[in-house]
Amino acid sequence: MPALRQKLSLRLSPSATALKVTDAGAASRLWRGVGAIWHRLVALSVVSAAVMTVAPRPASASETPRPGTKDARVRTVNYDADQVVSIVGSFRHAIEIQFGPGETITQAALGDTVSWQIAPVGNIVFLKPRERAGPTNLIVVTNAGGAVRTYHFNLSIGTAGTMYGVRFRYPREERAMATLQAQLADLKAAKAIEAGITTAALDHAVIEGRRNMNYTVQGDLALQPSEVSDNGEFTVLRYPGHADIPSIFAVDVDGTETIVPYDVREDFVVIHAVYRQLRLRRGTAVLCIFNEAPARNERGDRTGTVSNVVERKVREQ
Numbered sequence: 637m638p639a640l641r642q643k644l645s646l647r648l649s650p651s652a653t654a655l656k657v658t659d660a661g662a663a664s665r666l667w668r669g670v671g672a673i674w675h676r677l678v679a680l681s682v683v684s685a686a687v688m689t690v691a692p693r694p695a696s697a698s699e700t701p702r703p704g705t706k707d708a709r710v711r712t713v714n715y716d717a718d719q720v721v722s723i724v725g726s727f728r729h730a731i732e733i734q735f736g737p738g739e740t741i742t743q744a745a746l747g748d749t750v751s752w753q754i755a756p757v758g759n760i761v762f763l764k765p766r767e768r769a770g771p772t773n774l775i776v777v778t779n780a781g782g783a784v785r786t787y788h789f790n791l792s793i794g795t796a797g798t799m800y801g802v803r804f805r806y807p808r809e810e811r812a813m814a815t816l817q818a819q820l821a822d823l824k825a826a827k828a829i830e831a832g833i834t835t836a837a838l839d840h841a842v843i844e845g846r847r848n849m850n851y852t853v854q855g856d857l858a859l860q861p862s863e864v865s866d867n868g869e870f871t872v873l874r875y876p877g878h879a880d881i882p883s884i885f886a887v888d889v890d891g892t893e894t895i896v897p898y899d900v901r902e903d904f905v906v907i908h909a910v911y912r913q914l915r916l917r918r919g920t921a922v923l924c925i926f927n928e929a930p931a932r933n934e935r936g937d938r939t940g941t942v943s944n945v946v947e948r949k950v951r952e953q
Contacts, residue, residue, distance in 0.1 A: 699713060699714075699716075699719050699720070699721055699722065700713075700721075700722045700724075700797070701713035701721065701722075701723075701799065701802045707800075709798060709799055709800040709801070710799075710800060710801040710803075711799055711801065711802050711803070712802070712803050712804075712805055713802060713803075713804060713805070714804070714805050714806070714807050715736075715785070715787075715804045715805065715806050715807075717785065717786050717787075719788070720773075720788045720789065720790050721787070721788065721789050721790070721802070722789075722790045722792070723763070723774075723789050723790065723791050723792070723799060723802060724792055724793070724794050724796070724797045724798055724799055725752075725763060725764075725765045725791065725792070725793050725794075725798070725799065726765070726793065726794075726795065726798040727765050727767075727768055727793060728764075728765070728766075729764070729765075729798070729800065730762055730763065730764045730800075731762070731763040731764070731799055731800060731801070731802065732760060732761075732762055732800065732801045732802070733760065733761040733762075733763065733776075733789075733801075733802045733804075734759065734760050734801065734802070734803045734804065735759045735760070735761075735776075735778055735780075735785075735787070735804050736759065736778075736780055736785075736804060736806055736809075737759065738759070738780070738781060739759040739778045739779065739780045739785065740758065740759060740778060740779045740780075741756040741758070741759065741761065741776060741777075741778050742777050742778060742779050743775075743776070743777040744756050744761060744774070744775070744776050744777075745774070745775040745776075746772070746774050747772035747773045747774065747791075748769060748772035748791075750766075750767065750769075751765060751766060751767040751768075751769035751772065752764070752765055752766065752772065752774075752791060753765075753766050754774070756776075759778070761774075761776060763791070765791075765793050768793055769793070770792075771790060771791060771792040772791050773788065773789060773790055773791065774787075774788075774789040774791055775787070775788055775789075776789070787804075846867065846868075847865045847866070847867050848865060848866050848867070848868070848927070848929040849864075849865050850927070850928045850929040851864040851865070851925055851926065851927055851928065852925075852926045852928055853923055853924065853925050853926070854923070854924045854926070855916075855921075855922045855923035855924050856921040856922055856923050857923070858921060858923075859882045859916045859917075859918055859921055859922075859923035860923055861873040861874050861875050861905070862874045862875065862876055864925055866910045866927070868910060869908075869909075869910065870906055870907065870908060870909075870910070871906075871907040871909065871910050871911065871914070872904050872905070872906055872907070873904070873905040873907070874903050874904050874905075875903060875904075875905060876903045877903070878903075880918070881900065881905055882916040882917055882918040882921075882923075883895065883916065883917045883918065884896045884898060884905070884907065884914060884915075884916055885914065885915045885916075885917065886909075886911045886913070886914060886915075887911070887912075887913040887914065887915050887924075893915060896909075896911075896914070910927065911927065912926070912927050913925065913926055913927065914927075
């Protein structure tokens with residue numbers, strides 16, 4: 637189970653790098669709240685695992701498989717290596733004993749091989765009484781994913797409580813799997829919260845810091861955004877009302893145009909750089925946008941991300 641949790645964790649986060657909260661980010665109220673949620677989810681997972689581990693199991697002597705809800709001759713029984721299971725057969729009628737999925741029978745020892753016929757196939761044992769005889773026993777050893785399971789049976793022939801099929805259930809494994817799935821769900825939920833807040837912090841980096849509004853335009857004003865600004869690292873153009881966005885190019889000192897990648901967030905076009913000149917085109921219409929402010933870079937301490945709050949750390953190999 638720890639290996640599965642680690643595998644899931646690696647899927648949720650890239651193996652080469654990891655996003656960490658900087659000291660400045662950790663001091664914020666928002667990230668303190670995220671930390672509280674995270675620790676609460678982990679605490680709940682640990683408590684649930686402890687409860688399932690110490691949960692008592694009912695003890696009894698020999699156990700008779702319980703009749704099924706549809707047909708009493710098809711029965712179920714919980715697996716317990718320390719308990720003998722009673723099987724009641726009927727003369728000249730076969731009995732199917734089904735073990736866990738993926739389980740393989742490695743050995744089967746039958747006390748009375750004359751009166752009973754046995755045929756192990758995969759995770760199923762077929763039994764058939766061939767003669768009317770007294771009780772005997774059966775021992776079955778299986779391989780369940782590398783773990784050895786041993787089953788003890790008391791076989792008898794009778795007319796009352798005849799069984800055609802017996803299927804084993806594994807409550808301990810089912811509880812462990814349910815606990816693991818709950819822990820993985822908690823981990824996934826915590827990761828989702830962390831990822832959501834991290835994304836919000838990265839989005840916030842677009843508008844944080846001192847903004848430069850010193851831009852001038854020249855050309856076709858039909859292409860003009862309602863607002864142009866930058867924070868030294870991002871340039872933001874605003875087109876309210878989901879207006880059509882023209883093609884955006886960066887203009888080099890020699891006049892060469894290079895198309896600019898961007899993403900759209902509601903009314904805002906976010907360009908992941910700051911340029912001295914941008915040129916907008918739609919068909920034959922052209923608009924030039926000039927950055928009149930001096931070049932600046934106020935982010936001295938690089939975090940590996942666009943935000944001063946979220947830091948990217950290289951994982952140890």
